[in-house]
C-alpha cells in the first residue's frame with residue numbers, strides 16, 4: 001500500500017511537516033510513502049468569513065492530485081466542516097483521503113509537543129481511512145478530540161482492539177504503538 005502525503009507548509013519548515021509523519025510510518029511496515037509539496041490551496045475552498053478551508057472539499061481536490069492508494073494532506077492552515085467550528089483533521093474513507101490541519105495544533109506548543117500532536121492526528125485520520133471508528137477509551141489515538149487538551153490527553157497509540165484490527169488488515173506495527 002502506498003500513501004502520498006501532500007503538504008502545504010506556509011511558514012513552517014519542511015522538517016516540521018515530515019518529521020512527525022516519518023517517525024510514525026517508520027514503525028509500520030507494508031506502507032510505502034512519498035511526500036510532495038503543494039504551492040497553494042485553491043481559494044475556492046476558503047471561507048473568508050471563517051478564515052478556514054472547507055475540509056471535505058479539500059479532500060476531494062487532493063484525491064484528484066494523486067494516483068496513490070491513500071492520499072494525505074498536511075496543511076498549515078485552519079479547517080472546518082459544516083457541522084463543526086473547526087477540525088484538527090478530517091477523513092473521507094470513501095476516497096481513501098484524509099487531512100491534518102496544523103493551525104490549531106501549534107497552540108501553546110514547543111517543537112516536541114507540536115510533533116506529537118501532528119503524529120496523533122495523522123494516526124487518527126489514517127485509522128478512519130482504514131476503517132477504524134471512534135474509540136471510547138480516551139487514551140486511544142482513535143478517541144475523538146474536541147479540544148487541544150483532549151489531543152494532548154490521548155496517546156500516540158492504538159488500544160488493543162484497534163491495534164489488532166490493523167494487524168488483521170495486514171499491517172505490521174511496532175509494539176510501541178499499542179496502548
Ligand SMILES: [Zn+2]
Pocket residue numbers: 124128134143144
Ligand atoms: Zn475522528
Ligand SMILES: [Zn+2]
Pocket residue numbers: 135136137140141142143158159160161162
Ligand atoms: Zn481504540
